[in-house]
Structures are given as C-alpha cells and as structure tokens.
Amino acid sequence: MQAETTALLFFLYLSQLFMHVQDVGIDFGLLDGICGEILPVTWNVFKEAFRTAHISEDIMEIKRKEVRNLQQNNMSFMDFLNKFNYLSRYVPEEMTSEARKVNLCQERLNPDIKHQHSAHDIPNMNSLADKALHIEESAKEMIADHKRKWVAQKYASSGLDIILGMDWLSKHRGNIDCANRAISLVNTDGKVVNSTSDRASTSQQPSLHSLFVSELNLVPVVCEYPDVFPNELPSMPPNCDIEFVINLVPGTALIAKRPYRMTSENLVDLKKQIDEQLEKGFIRSSSSPWGCPVLFALKRDGTMRMCVDYRPLNEATIKNKYPLPRIDDLFDHLTSARIFF
Structure with missing residues (x-):
C-alpha cells in the first residue's frame, strides 16, 4: 500500500511536470543531441503503462472515496482547503475545469459558509478562499461580541x-x-x-x-x-x-410455626391455588422444619393472594452490611x- 501510494504521488508529479513542459513549449529536438535518439513513446502511452505496472485500481478507489467523503466539519477553512487541494490531485478526471473545482470545494464546506454565496459569483478558487475567509472571520467576531461573563449560581432543588x-x-x-x-x-x-x-x-x-x-x-x-x-x-x-444460601444468626433455633386458622372459603381457595402451583411445578411438598405458615392478602380486585409469612425467618437472617432501599425512600427521590x- 505504501509503495503504491508513493508511485501514485510520483505519477502525479510527472503529470504536472509534463503539463508545465507543454505550457512553456520546450523543443524536444534539443534533447536529441544530448540524450541520443528519443524513442517514439507518447505521454498517454507512458501514463497508461506506468499506472498499470505500479498503481492498482484499489488504491485509486480508496483515494476517490477520500475525496467523496471529505467535509469541512470542525476544520478551519484553510485546513480544509489544504486537504482538498492535496486530495484533488488523485482525481484529475473530476477537476476538468476551474469552475468544476470551485463547485466541488463549495459543496464540502459547512452550511454557514456554503449558503452565503452562489457558485456563479465565484470565478476561481482564489475568490472562493477570499469570501470564505471573510465569512469565517466575521463569524468569529460575532461570537466574541456575544460573549458574556456568567456567574454560576446554585439553586436549591x-x-x-x-x-x-x-x-x-x-x-x-x-x-x-x-x-x-x-x-x-x-x-x-x-x-x-x-x-x-x-x-x-x-x-x-x-x-x-x-x-x-x-x-x-x-x-x-x-x-x-x-x-x-x-x-x-x-x-x-x-x-x-x-x-442460594440464607445466612442465619449463629445459635438460631428451628423456626416452626403453627398454621394460621382459616375460614372454609379461604381453605377452598388455598387448595385451588396450591393445586395450580403444584401442576405448574412452582412448588412441591416439603416437611422442612424451617417452613413458614401461609396467609391470604386481599387484592384490589377483591380476590385473595396467597402469601408466605417469612417474618420470623427474616428476623433471624444476618442483615446486609449496606442498607436496602425502602419503597418510601424511593418515592422520596x-x-x-x-x-x-
């Protein structure tokens, strides 16, 4: 990748040199006596052969993506312009004219600069740079004029x-x-x-x-x-x-409580709920001496909810070192x- 990038830079340098030689009109016939006979190789033939041998299409596509994804974002205009000029060398087919280059550069500017003027009012890159720098400096002065000293105050929540x-x-x-x-x-x-x-x-x-x-x-x-x-x-x-283990206070005796007395209606409801729990596999028969009695709590809809009274077991449990949040404490927040x- 590094070798291909170097070859690409060398190729771009030769392209610029060739264009410069054409502009100044150097007579290649003068070089015939110095360098010997010049082979009839045109620039287009050399260009295609060099790119085929040293520059893959993948590296060219990477550079094209960098140009397409270029945006000013947090860069200053001068930093953006330098990067745009650097990357534009990799896509000479896009920079067909000065107007085309101005248009591509303007499209990648931030909206506060891009929307200040039309592309028809900018004949070349120098005019674009002058206007963009002027807008950027004006924005900095406006921000500086609106700066005020703020005294922080703390208000009671x-x-x-x-x-x-x-x-x-x-x-x-x-x-x-x-x-x-x-x-x-x-x-x-x-x-x-x-x-x-x-x-x-x-x-x-x-x-x-x-x-x-x-x-x-x-x-x-x-x-x-x-x-x-x-x-x-x-x-x-x-x-x-x-x-899961419940840690009890050392020396705690077995907790065995007598079942609570219930009415006949509660006993029928208790049997119904126990059968449902057994059928689903949520509970099973147990004769543990640590078992706790069952009681019913009235729900808002009028039905009864079966609860296990673990209060004696909770009193013998070793408390956590950190306090657990209570529901009323949570409501306070x-x-x-x-x-x-």
Missing part, C-alpha cells in the same frame, strides 16, 4: 430529579412550555396529549402524574419474543449454577416529579 432525554422528546415530538408548566406529547396513535401541573411544592409528599400507558402487546420487543413474555409462566426457570417514562 425542589425534588425535580427526572431528566428527559432529547431522543425521547424528539421521538414523541415533545413541546415543553416552561412558563405555564405544561408539556404536550404525541402518543402512538398520533394524538396530542397535554399535561399541566401547578407550581412545584416544597413539601416532600410523593406525587405521580402519568400521561399515557402503553399496552404490553404493543411493545415491539414483547411481540418479537413471545416465548420470553408469556401471559402466564409455564414452568420454573432453569436451575442456576450458583446455590421522586417527590414533585411530573414525568415518568
């Missing part, structure tokens, strides 16, 4: 800890009205959803405002992997390689927050 990302706001076409503390979003059905709230209160009372909730069957990931997100779990997950996603 009132609990607004949720930060919305620009990607999420752009996706839902979010429009935030800070003065009226309002926000409008576009849901998946294309409808505009508006939400307003009062001034943030300094009280540390948890509050939650929801705009809309997407159904589970509308989530693309859930639809793509239905076996991972079934409506009901078919069986227990596979066994893990790591064995979300106090006065208005948007959740």
